[in-house]
Amino acid sequence: MDVKRRLHELGITLPKAPARGGLYTPARVFAGTLCYVSGCGPQHDGWNSVGKVGAEVSLEEAVEASRSSMLNVLAVMERDIGLDRIRQVVKVLTFVASAVDFHDQPLVANGGTGLLADIFGQDAGLGARSAVGVASLPGDISVETEVIFELEK
Numbered sequence: 001m002d003v004k005r006r007l008h009e010l011g012i013t014l015p016k017a018p019a020r021g022g023l024y025t026p027a028r029v030f031a032g033t034l035c036y037v038s039g040c041g042p043q044h045d046g047w048n049s050v051g052k053v054g055a056e057v058s059l060e061e062a063v064e065a066s067r068s069s070m071l072n073v074l075a076v077m078e079r080d081i082g083l084d085r086i087r088q089v090v091k092v093l094t095f096v097a098s099a100v101d102f103h104d105q106p107l108v109a110n111g112g113t114g115l116l117a118d119i120f121g122q123d124a125g126l127g128a129r130s131a132v133g134v135a136s137l138p139g140d141i142s143v144e145t146e147v148i149f150e151l152e153k
Helices: 003-010 059-080 105-125
Strands: 027-030 034-040 086-097 128-134 143-151
Touching: 003 105, 027 059, 034 059, 034 086, 059 086, 059 105, 059 143, 086 105, 105 128, 105 143
Parallel strands: 086 128
Antiparallel strands: 027 034, 034 143, 086 143
8 A cells, every 4th residue: 555645645744753761772673573652642733732641632632633543653664664565553552541430432443443453454453452551641732542563575
């Protein structure tokens, strides 16, 4: 699949890939065909989503933050591996900084996984997924997403 062409068709421009925020590798290929992309938050182009979802952050803003986090994951993939090497999505893990009574983490995760389905199609774009509520995330961001991709051989 020509991922860059598909992004253009959808009117999507990837942000600049985020800089590392610590001692880790942003993307690591394992066993030749699996690529693990470290967690990315929603920050880009001066925009960020901070606070707890269900308190300071609305569900709608959190869905947009999830989409933005996924754009950053894709930007890391493009910079470090190459988007056109992606065969399919294997697993998405979305962390949602949640107020105690917020229970719609799967709806938040839909912002990122829906983007992958739009780009790669339902079969290749929707992998296994977990959406987890957490007490806090680095920098008080509202959402962080990590992804495992299968690469073309």
